[in-house]
Amino acid sequence: MELRLPSLxxxxxxxxxxxxxxxxxxxxxxxxxxxxxGIADARLGRGSVMLSGIKVGFLxxxxxxxxxxxxxxxxxxxxxxxxxxxxINPSEYSQIGTVDYEETLPLNDHEVVLTFxxxxxxxxTEQVLDALAAECVKATFFVVGEMAREAPALVRRAYSEGxxxxxxxxxxxxxxxxxxxxxxEEIEKGMDSTIAALGDPNALAPFFRAPYLEMxxxxxxxxxxRRVAIWSIDFQADDxxxxxxxxxxxxxxxxxxxPHKGILLLHDIEAHTPAALVKLLRELKSRGYxxxxxxxxxxxxxxxxxxxxxxAPSGVASRPTPAGPNLSPxxxxxxxxxxxxxxxxxxxxxxxxxxxxxxHDAATAPESTASHGTACKDNPTALGTSRIIVVDPxxxxxxxxxxxxxTLPLNDHExxxxFDDGPLSPETDKVLDALAAECVKATFFVVGxxVKDSTDTLRRAYAEGHTIGTATESHxxxxxxxxxxxxxxxxxxxxxxxxxxxxSAVPAPFFRAPYLETTPALDEYLIARHLMLWSIDAQADDxxxxxxxxxxxxxxxxxEKKGKGILMLYDIQPQTAAALPKLLxxxxxxxxxxxxxxxPGAVSRDTMQ
Numbered sequence: 001m002e003l004r005l006p007s008l009x010x011x012x013x014x015x016x017x018x019x020x021x022x023x024x025x026x027x028x029x030x031x032x033x034x035x036x037x038g039i040a041d042a043r044l045g046r047g048s049v050m051l052s053g054i055k056v057g058f059l060x061x062x063x064x065x066x067x068x069x070x071x072x073x074x075x076x077x078x079x080x081x082x083x084x085x086x087x088i089n090p091s092e093y094s095q096i097g098t099v100d101y102e103e104t105l106p107l108n109d110h111e112v113v114l115t116f117x118x119x120x121x122x123x124x125t126e127q128v129l130d131a132l133a134a135e136c137v138k139a140t141f142f143v144v145g146e147m148a149r150e151a152p153a154l155v156r157r158a159y160s161e162g163x164x165x166x167x168x169x170x171x172x173x174x175x176x177x178x179x180x181x182x183x184x185e186e187i188e189k190g191m192d193s194t195i196a197a198l199g200d201p202n203a204l205a206p207f208f209r210a211p212y213l214e215m216x217x218x219x220x221x222x223x224x225x226r227r228v229a230i231w232s233i234d235f236q237a238d239d240x241x242x243x244x245x246x247x248x249x250x251x252x253x254x255x256x257x258x259p260h261k262g263i264l265l266l267h268d269i270e271a272h273t274p275a276a277l278v279k280l281l282r283e284l285k286s287r288g289y290x291x292x293x294x295x296x297x298x299x300x301x302x303x304x305x306x307x308x309x310x311x312a313p314s315g316v317a318s319r320p321t322p323a324g325p326n327l328s329p330x331x332x333x334x335x336x337x338x339x340x341x342x343x344x345x346x347x348x349x350x351x352x353x354x355x356x357x358x359x360h361d362a363a364t365a366p367e368s369t370a371s372h373g374t375a376c377k378d379n380p381t382a383l384g385t386s387r388i389i390v391v392d393p394x395x396x397x398x399x400x401x402x403x404x405x406x407t408l409p410l411n412d413h414e415x416x417x418x419f420d421d422g423p424l425s426p427e428t429d430k431v432l433d434a435l436a437a438e439c440v441k442a443t444f445f446v447v448g449x450x451v452k453d454s455t456d457t458l459r460r461a462y463a464e465g466h467t468i469g470t471a472t473e474s475h476x477x478x479x480x481x482x483x484x485x486x487x488x489x490x491x492x493x494x495x496x497x498x499x500x501x502x503x504s505a506v507p508a509p510f511f512r513a514p515y516l517e518t519t520p521a522l523d524e525y526l527i528a529r530h531l532m533l534w535s536i537d538a539q540a541d542d543x544x545x546x547x548x549x550x551x552x553x554x555x556x557x558x559x560e561k562k563g564k565g566i567l568m569l570y571d572i573q574p575q576t577a578a579a580l581p582k583l584l585x586x587x588x589x590x591x592x593x594x595x596x597x598x599x600p601g602a603v604s605r606d607t608m609q
Contacts, residue, residue: 073136080281081136083111083290087297090206090229091515094477095220097232097263100213103480104234107261111292112284114139115231117168117209119268120147120154127274128266129158135281138162138293141268142209142231145170145193152197159203164295166207166231167191176216180453183219201545205296207231218449221475224514225421225572227543229296234262237280239273248276253283376439383438383584386414386593390600393509393532398523400535400566403516407537410564413592417442418534419571420471420512422450423457430577431569432461438584441465441596444571445512445534448473448496455500462501467598469510469534470494479517486522490531508599510534537565540583542576551579556586 073079095101170189209231237252376382422428473492512534540555
């Protein structure tokens with residue numbers, strides 16, 4: 001097997017731009033396929049190349065470990081092997097498995113993905129690994145944290161042999177019975193314990209499966225915001241029941257023969273599963289089935305890519321950018337409202353001089369601003385909020401150069417801070433504390449399901465002068481939903497936010513789509529409802545498993561590319577709350593000024609519902 005790195009393999013991002021930087025696998029003279037690991041960000045539509053947070057070495061280890069399956073299986077020329085590797089973007093395939101969700105993995109007819117839950121446990125996990133190794137098959141293991149702590153060597157063995165390692169909570173509880181905070185803690189502890197067993201945070205795949213396949217909407221949203229794919233199943237073999245190995249095989253085959261493809265659930269802690277697995281793999285081969293191994297694609301990769309021993313499945317699937325209506329060239333030119341007219345409340349800190357509140361044409365950036373960081377109580381050296389700009393969604397439909405041709409009318413070294421996916425206590429409260437300490441105003445795009453559990457936090461953000469936009473009710477992929485359901489996601493999110501705010505207040509007519517994805521029909525709908533569709537100009541990758549210092553570094557690097565623009569952060573992430581004070585300090589040091597964006601005048605609740 002010959003490995004060439006790097007080879008320049010051109011794919012197309014969903015923006016239509018050429019993207020490069022790939023890994024080509026060959027065996028002898030036959031090309032086996034391509035896995036793209038560093039290309040334009042399909043989630044955000046960026047054309048720039050960036051490497052994944054998942055180490056290239058991880059992908060290399062997996063692919064190199066698969067070599068015997070592609071060519072021959074040592075000691076077993078009749079092995080079923082692994083036909084290909086399917087690399088998925090968790091942001092795209094966020095919920096998979098038809099037992100619980102509408103979508104499953106993009107498998108061909110007679111392709112099966114093997115998954116194992118609840119381990120590791122000796123000697124059964126060793127026996128399962130032995131059976132897989134004998135047939136040169138790769139699988140995905142969803143590991144329970146407390147089991148990983150007891151048998152870390154088994155977790156490391158599975159990983160070193162090329163299997164994907166996902167997480168399965170810390171103690172295998174019924175998550176819906178715990179309440180959100182305890183359930184979130186269970187998930188996080190499970191991930192931490194598995195990472196500790198692996199010894200490398202990048203070794204843990206961003207894959208999660210809930211015990212008993214039980215989830216809640218809020219947990220689904222939380223994991224989606226962390227870019228962790230939630231796995232369900234397509235069929236199971238009931239190997240957790242007190243049945244024989246032959247019965248496990250019979251049930252698995254009976255159920256797979258209906259869809260002829262899908263995700264199979266097994267349990268590597270059951271005594272009869274290893275024996276059943278040996279028979280099952282042989283029977284699957286005799287019936288013409290192929291095994292597919294699933295790995296996380298690079299963070300910036302398209303929806304799915306595959307490495308295969310056959311040429312046909314080796315393409316890259318990506319979603320085209322919706323062709324929406326053109327952005328209106330003008331921002332509002334009406335007289336400026338007073339501070340009390342901006343979302344019907346005054347600025348409590350006095351750091352924005354309402355006399356300098358401005359409205360502008362998008363083609364020409366304004367020249368005058370309020371004093372930089374004026375009158376910040378208790379912090380004379382604060383970054384402050386330089387000025388307010390008022391934009392009219394009726395005339396300005398879409399902003400943010402990641403997706404659109406135009407952004408807000410900002411001067412050089414002016415940025416707009418925006419936060420997605422909250423509110424979530426205590427993280428959002430810490431973000432608000434950091435903003436308040438520097439007298440900085442921001443825009444929060446809130447999710448309805450999160451608002452219901454953190455109403456006080458939302459009201460605090462509003463009372464402290466921040467703009468409240470919306471980001472759907474449950475953070476679904478709008479482009480995947482029927483138009484009627486997608487519209488309901490938008491309107492329900494607005495209604496939930498409006499209900500949580502004080503009686504005289506309403507959300508701003510600002511909307512940002514989850515994963516920055518809409519459709520032309522939804523764009524038209526938003527325009528008709530006078531809702532401004534926000535994209536971004538810069539990001540900090542704070543949804544990834546990175547440190548606060550890395551959040552700061554990436555935010556600054558992204559902002560410096562254009563020298564101004566809309567910066568997206570996530571107020572539900574602990575690393576964001578920890579990074580924000582340092583980020584604000586560094587922005588001031590570099591001469592940046594924060595601009596606050598508001599809608600014109602007071603917005604009637606009736607027009608938003």
